[in-house]
Amino acid sequence: MELKVGCCGFPVSMKRYFETFNVVEVQRTFYRPPEVKTAEKWRKSAPEGFEFTIKAWQVITHSPDSPTYKKAGIEFENCGFFRPTEVVFMAWEKTREIAEALKAKIIVFQTPKSFRDTVENMENMRSFFSSIEGGFTFCFEPRGWSEENVRRICEELDLIHVVDPFISKQLYGEMCYYRLHGFDYKHKYTDEELEKLLRMSRKGYVMFNNIHMLDDALRFKKLLKEKEG
Template sequence: MIKVGSCGFPVARSRYYKIFRVVEVQSTFYDFVNPDNLRKWRDEAPEDFEFVLKAFQFITHPASSPTYKRARHLKNIKLENLGNFKPTKEVLECYRILKDYATILKTRMIIFQSPPSFKPEKENIKNMENFFNKIDRKDFILGWEPRGKWQSEEIEKICKELSLIDVVDPFLRAPTYGKIFYYRLHGGKGYKHQFTDEELEKLAEMVKDKTGYVMFNNITMFDDARRFLKFCNELDRSLLSG
């Protein structure tokens, strides 16, 4: 069984809820958010609708990342203590807040995306080990999407040791580890690629008889996700969850 959705709401939420059963929340990557807004989302969404959280960049990305330009709530926080999974009090507090968001949204899955600058070096790997061994994981399924030059063997080893799902774009590489799969389809450079019918048919065959998520993150994510639902229904109606 699979769930299909997009990374963020590409259309009005009311319209989105009528078509899909999952969304990956992007606002929690860029900055702290108002919990009341999350409560509103949870209340207005269908009971079986799922919110996946993308973890704060403050956990995964250093303050030198250009994405920090969108952060507005970092006053009095030591920026040098943020990012790269450093097990600092600041990073651990960010996770505690993220966990509160997850409770509000009844989230079961959290995605951590590390930047290309986060390389397979001893210090970075040690940071990951310390971070994931310290946090309260509750019953969350945790996924890691490594960017940059990581070897498959390195990714598999870390995911196994830390009980993480290897989050991938399946058109770039196959996942190395995970009890379920989590696909993030970026659409190439600049997120501009619109997936062809042939690619979506191939993707539907890829996920047949598997359990997981197919999340579109390209400019045409809404149309592509809808088209992919159609291909899944044509291939096997029992393939889709919800």
């Protein structure tokens, strides 16, 4: 498997993006998923071989008091934190439908800092992932968990551990799925940092998610091409 480079979201028009990259992580699915017909339109507009990955809807991962709900203009109760509720499984069905429409193989579950590695939360994850159908590669990006519990839950549920490699090390997964947030959102990676990133990378995905993600991703792609000769 190759190392794919892309952005989290479209920093330019879809047409221009499709001409430059071969993968994108769809962010809209996290806030407020599009209609299936919209996702199908995106798939048809993309070139053959282009890959979509998606973030799971926040209704699965984030509690209703998260500010991201207000940003998306949605209100739900009894949801988030992988709770075994009707609302959470409805959100999964919507996430699954969009993934299938986009022919996405990878779904990223990003949890907030408030989702700690408690017995209850880990048990909810076990219940959730044992209840949903396979056919996808599931990726998990926790915040504030112990390394022991990250490794344990990822091994048990076969989740790719998502990291920013400048901040933490990947603890489980046969491939990498890196999400580059920058040391702050406005961070622009230096040439030296991108060279270090290349040394840290292996087969998988390197996805930039900072304000300079377009330029940083292009520069990293150039480095990768030079290495491959």
